[in-house]
Amino acid sequence: MVGLAVATWCGAAAPLVAQGRSDGRAGPVWIIEGLRTGQCVRFLLDPAVGRRVLHDGTRLLPASRNETLHPALRGLIDGQPEFAAWIPSSLCLFYGDALTLGGRRFGGKDPRKRQMIGLWTVAASEPGSGARRDVVLDLFGVGGGLVEAARYTKVKLSEAQSSVSRVPGTDNHLYEVKIGKTRLSWNGRAVGDSTRVEQPIQESWSAKGTSGMVWRVDATLKPEWSRPLVGVLSVEGKDDLAKALKASPIRFVGPLYQGGGGELRFSR
Numbered sequence: 690m691v692g693l694a695v696a697t698w699c700g701a702a703a704p705l706v707a708q709g710r711s712d713g714r715a716g717p718v719w720i721i722e723g724l725r726t727g728q729c730v731r732f733l734l735d736p737a738v739g740r741r742v743l744h745d746g747t748r749l750l751p752a753s754r755n756e757t758l759h760p761a762l763r764g765l766i767d768g769q770p771e772f773a774a775w776i777p778s779s780l781c782l783f784y785g786d787a788l789t790l791g792g793r794r795f796g797g798k799d800p801r802k803r804q805m806i807g808l809w810t811v812a813a814s815e816p817g818s819g820a821r822r823d824v825v826l827d828l829f830g831v832g833g834g835l836v837e838a839a840r841y842t843k844v845k846l847s848e849a850q851s852s853v854s855r856v857p858g859t860d861n862h863l864y865e866v867k868i869g870k871t872r873l874s875w876n877g878r879a880v881g882d883s884t885r886v887e888q889p890i891q892e893s894w895s896a897k898g899t900s901g902m903v904w905r906v907d908a909t910l911k912p913e914w915s916r917p918l919v920g921v922l923s924v925e926g927k928d929d930l931a932k933a934l935k936a937s938p939i940r941f942v943g944p945l946y947q948g949g950g951g952e953l954r955f956s957r
Contacts, residue, residue, distance in 0.1 A: 690834070692916050699889070700905065704843055704898055705903050708903075709727045709954050710824055710873045714729050714956060714957045715930070715954075715955075715956050715957050716842065716843075716844075716904060716954075716955035717790065717791035717792075717842040717951055717957060718791070718883060718953070718954050718955070719788065719789065719790050719952060719953040719955075720789040720925075720950065720951075720952045721783055721788060721793070721794050721806065721910075721950045721951040721952065722785050722786050722787040722788070722789065722796065722950050723785050723786030723787065723950060724783065724784070724785050724910075724912055724947060724948060724949050724950050724951065725784045725785060725786065725803065725945060725947065726782075726783075726784045726853075726946070727781070727784070727910065727912060727945070727947075727951075728781070728782060728784070728918060728942060728944070728945055728946065729779050729780060729781040729784040729942075729943075729944055730779065730781075730873075730922065730934070730940055730941070730942050731759055731761070731762065731777070731778075731779050731780075731937060731939075731941045731942075731944065732778055732779040732780075732933070732937035732940045732941065733752060733762060733765075733772055733775035733776065733777060733829045733937045733938060733939060734776040734777070734778040734785075734811055734933050734937070735775060735776075735777065735933065735936050735937075736749060736751070736774055736775060736776055738929060738932065738936070739776045739811055741929070742811075742826055743811075743813075743824065743826075743931050747813045747814075747815075747816065747824055747895075748779060748813060748814045748815075748816060748819070749776045749811065749812065750776065750777070750799055750812040750813055750814050750821070751773065751774045751775065751776060751861065751910065752772065752773055752774070752775055752776065752812075753773035753774065755812055757815075758825075759760060759777075759808070759941070760779060761939065762777060762939060762941070765938060765939050766928045768867055769938065770951075772938055772944070775937075775938075776811055776812055776813075777808050777811075777812040778809070778810065778811045778812070778933065778937075779809070780807070780808075780873075780930070780934070781807060781808055782805060782806075782807040782851075782864075782866065783805065783807065783910075783934050783951065784801075784803045784804065784805045784851075784853070785804050785806075785950065786804070787804055788804040788806060788835065789897050790835060790838040790839055790842070790844075791838060791839075791841065791842040793802075793834075793838045793845075794836055795832050795833070795838070796832070796833060798838050801880035802813075802832075803831070803832075803851070803853065804821075804831065804832040805830060805831035805832065805833075805834075805849070805851050805857040806828075806830050806953075807828075807829050807830070807849060807866075807868070808827065808828045808829070808894075809824055809825070809827040809868075809930060810823045810824065810826065810894055811823060812882070815845075815895075821823065822893060822894065822895050823887065823893075823894045823895075824894060824895055824896070825850050825894045825895065825896035825897075825906065826929075826930075827847060827868065827869075827930065828845065828846050828896055829845070829848065829849040830845060830846050830847075830848065830849060831848075831849050831850065832878045834846070836848045838927060840899060842955075843851050843898045843900060843902060844896075844898050844899070844904065844955060845896070845897055845898050845899055847868075847869065847922045848920065849866060849867060849868045850866070850867040850893055851864070851865065851866045852864075852865045853865075853866075856876060860875070860878050860880075861876050861878045861920065862878060863876050867925075868930060869928050869930065870926045870927060870928040870931065871924065871925070871926040871928055871930040871931040872921070872924070872925040872926055872931075873924055873925075873933070874921050874922070874923045874925075875921070875922045875923075875942065876921050876943070877919055877920015877921060878918070878919065878920065879916040879918055879945045880916065880917050880918070880919050881917050882914060882916070883914040883916050884915050884916070885913065885914060886911075886912045886914060886946070886949075887916050888910075888915060889909050889910065889911045890910040890911075891905075891907070891908065891910075892908050892910070892911050893905065893906065893907050893908070894906045894908070898955075902957060903957070904955045904956070904957060905953070905956050905957065906929070906953055906955055907953070907954045907956070908951065908952070908953045908954075909951055909952055910946065910949075910951035911949040911950060911951055912946035912947060912949045912951075913947065913948030913949045914946070914947050914948050915944040915945065915947075916944055916945045916947075917943055917944050917945075918942055918943035918944055918945050919945060920942065922940055922942060924940075928934050
């Protein structure tokens with residue numbers, strides 16, 4: 690179990706600038722409506738694990754060469770340079786009132802039934818050009834019919850399980866998530882004042898689809914507010930994600946994003 694502090698969705702304290710829209714053929718657009726909560730676990734991936742889970746010649750980008758490395762990770766490798774060759778990685782979860790996948794809307798009026806989209810990404814650069822393009826190792830969702838809707842538009846989405854509850858006698862929330870054979874439990878709460886998010890948070894990734902295709906994913910998150918998080922994360926399991934999280938010298942969560950929404954645009 691590791692104590693947690695503040696991180697960002699996809700980089701340092703300031704929002705990242707998008708790396709440009711693709712000129713290729715447009716694909717589906719996924720929309721997050723009514724963002725209830727969004728948060729990420731930021732950690733370092735053992736290069737050996739990274740090479741094992743990537744089989745397409747993608748060049749991993751070590752922390753020592755990452756210009757957008759989060760200050761928490763930068764502080765770690767400054768103090769422990771033996772981890773400079775490890776690869777920055779993120780596990781992000783976004784819960785909304787509703788999700789629209791390829792024009793099909795999922796969600797309802799029951800606030801207990803949260804729709805969720807999540808992704809595990811790793812810092813990488815494109816073969817040949819060397820341009821920064823992080824890779825989605827796993828894209829997953831919670832909500833009836835999401836997997837089928839994604840498959841219909843040739844996007845590979847795995848099914849996850851998630852529950853959110855109050856911890857009795859405290860102000861904490863307990864998030865429990867099962868992704869494949871990895872089980873995550875986060876017990877914590879938001880602290881401090883809310884800060885209005887003035888600029889959208891943007892990022893671009895590559896992700897494998899069905900039938901051997903590769904998608905470019907341009908993501909834009911437009912939350913209204915952010916707050917720091919404190920809490921404790923525990924990890925169980927023996928698959929690649931669980932092993933990567935357990936092996937990391939740091940696991941850093943937050944901030945909490947709320948309000949607004951976001952979208953993921955797929956193109957080839």
